[in-house]
Amino acid sequence: MAFIEGVFGVIGDLTWGWALIPLLVVFGVFITVLTGFVQIRYFKRMFRVLSSENQSADPNAISARAALLVSVGGRVGGGNIAGVAVAITLGGPGAVFWMWAVALVGMATSLVECSLAQLYKRREPDGAFRGGPARSIIHGLGHEYKWLAVLYAVCLIAAFGLGFNAFQGNTVAGAAEESLGIDRLWSGVVLTIIAGFIVFGGIHRIAKAADVVVPVMAVGYLLMAVVVILLNVSELPGVLASIVLNAFGFEQAVGGGMGAALAQGLRRGLFSNEAGLGSAPNVAATADVRHPISQGITQSFSVFIDTILICSCTAFVILLGDVYQPGAEAVDGVVLTQQSLAEHLGDWTQYFLTFILLLFAFSSIIYNYYLGENALTVITEHPMALNGFRLVVMGIVFVGAVAPGATAVFFFSDPLMGILAVVNLVVLMMLLPTCLRILQDFRAQLKAGVARPLLNPDDFPDLDLDRTAWTGVNPDRQTA
Structure with a gap:
């Protein structure tokens, strides 16, 4: 076991060391300029x-909005609460600036990877779509x-x-036990049953669940943060100035100065919004849209929601309070956020934050499950394999919830995500010219007065497209 852990440790160092993260950022800048x-x-x-005017006419199809909510539910997680706090503790306020920067370039990367997933999606016998980097x-x-x-799958x-589903199960049960005193066993049972009900319903039930869970968790958290900001609005300019000054080393809140801020901001930003990692495109491909670029734009919005909105909320809650002290001994990320909220609004907020964490973790579980399901269909589409995978996921969520030490078995998760990112990055580099072609088509239609561009597969005869997934030319030429 020690040998296996060592191997995955090397893989993690080779991917998540000082090579992959700068490469993702540089490639994001490159895409931004080219597009x-x-x-x-x-x-x-x-x-x-x-x-509602821009949703699919087919009531049984996954709409662009539904795909957006599923992807937001997956991108938004504990990292938006705990991860941001850790970034500020280790990198100072300047880390927030670099999180914003990586989100800005990540929006372009996400647009490209999700547009390609849409372009090469395939229609299933039941009318649904499947796609993603593997396809x-x-x-x-x-x-x-x-x-x-x-390999990607x-x-x-x-x-x-x-x-990651084992870790999310652990997060839910741990939060319920610490704040509400609920035994891990009961949390695990309830979570597993609810997750099972949703995953056995497939992508349509997952989308319906996200349609309820994601707006509640995102809007609820945003509203609480807005209240905190309004209560401390006079201090906001000073906090913004501190973020910028620390980002460029003019002020130094922690050891390492600008280097620490840059490293923590880029790392936490990429881990949070997942732009370029090749996960979100699997969900983006399920949407029934008129043109691949339109879903790429939607998924770019998902990165904005995750980092620019929700991560910023956590940052302001922490930096507008007195709990965080630059250079002080590091505390658990969730605890820092909890204590900061309590300072602003009272002790009751720990229960609210626990509730939000439960929703964050649950939405991530159903998102992670679908990524696994979609990847499995690349290897085999046998119904028994799919149902077996659903049962395995339910078991892993339960074990992660009731036996937190068991999550140590999944030490391979981060290194394999590194390989995933490398594969996805190589594919994006090779297929970028194709994405630029369909982007040009999208722009040409807008310029011609088409309010909602439509992909015509006849315009791309050299591409291996599923012609049943694209309806072709529509004479609609409304003024944009």
């Missing part, structure tokens, strides 16, 4: 997904690269479907 700052150009358009590899690069798709199943 003409697409995340800024179409920022206003991102909000269109919230309008982009097979249909975009060619079947001779299927071994790379299988195995890493996705192991890291997200199994490992």
Whole structure:
């Protein structure tokens, strides 16, 4: 076992060391420039997904809004509460600035990876869509690269479907035990039953669950943070100045100065919004949309919600209070956030934060499950394999909840996510010209006066597209 742990330790060092994170950031900047700052150009358009006018006409299809909520539910998790606190503790207020920066370039990366997942998606017999980096590899690069798709799928199943679900089960049970005094066994039983009910319902039930859970958890947390900000609005300019000054080393809150702020901000930002890691595209591909770029824009909005909105809320709650002391001994991330909220609004907020954490963790569980399910279908589509995987996920969530020490078995999760990111990055580099082609098509239609561009597969005869997934030319030419 020690040998195996050592091997995965080396893999983790080679991926999540000082190589992968800067590469993801540099590639994000590269994409931003090549696409003409697409995340800024179409920022206003991102909000269109919230309008009912832009949803699928098919009531049985997964809408763009539903896919957005599922992906937000997956991106938003304990890292938005605990991870931000850790970044500030280790990197100072300046870490927040670099989290914003990595989110800005990550919005462009997410647009590209999710647009490609949409482009190469496949329609299932029941009418639903499947896609993601694995299918982009097979249909975009060619079947001779299927071994790379299988490698990607195995890493996705192991890291997200199994490992991270054990950790999320542990998070839910731990929060319920510490704040509410509920025994881990009962938390594990209830969580496993609810998760089982949803995952056995497939992507449609997952989307319906996300449609309820995600708005409640996101809006609830945002509203509480807004109250804290309004109560301390006179101190906000000073906090913003501290964030910028620490980010560039003009002030030094912790040892390491700008270097510590940069390292912590980039790392926590990427871990939180997952841009470029190849996970969110699996969900993005399920949406029934008119053009791949439109879902790419929607998923870019998901990164904005995760980091610019929710992570910033945690940062302001901490930095506007007196609990956080620069250079003081590090405390648990969740505890720092809890204590900061309690200082602002009272002790009752620990129960509210526990409730939000439960929702964050639960939405991540159903998101992680779907990533694993989608990856499994690349290897085999046998119904028994799918049902077996669902039962295994339920078992892992239960074990993670009732036996927190068991999560140590999943030490391979982070290293395998590193391999996942490397594979996805290579694929994005190879397929970027294709994405730029469909982006040009999207822009040309907007310029011609088409309010809602539509992909015509006849315009791309050289691409291996599922023609049943795209309906072709629509004469609708409304003024945008």
